[in-house]
Amino acid sequence: MSALSVYDDCTKAVVFGISKTMAKTYTFQVCQVLCQCYLADVVAMPTPQAAWETIRGGSEDVAGVPNAYGAIDGTLIPIKRFRDYDGWNCRKGFPAFNMQAVVDDNMRFMFVLDSFWE
Secondary structure (H helix, E strand, O other): OOHHHHHHHHOOHHHHOOOHHHHHHHHHHHHHHHHHHHHHHHOOOOOOHHHHHHHHHHHHHHHOOOOOOOEEEEEEEEOOOOOOOOOOOOOOOOOEEEEEEEEOOOOOEEEEEEEOOO
8 A cells, every 4th residue: 555545545545534643543553453464474484495496486377587485676756845835845846755675486475664854
């Protein structure tokens, strides 16, 4: 769930008769519960050496790169701010979250990092 979609969903809070602040709070709490209960089952680094070797072999088959143990990539996710916001902007000149992920040869997430500087 991106920060932008959370913001857009929270703007519809009036329909439910709650404030945007409470909608954001509840959304954050739901995301925390999902992360605490399910994230470890979905996003995990392999532990046995044999699993790493399987990923290495699969990465070579998929991408043709020898001795690769997965792929890493990142992106900037724009977030909305007030018009008069005068704070941190990313290197491209707008406020954003920085998302980074590592996947194995089957495109399963092994590591996810999201961050925001203010």
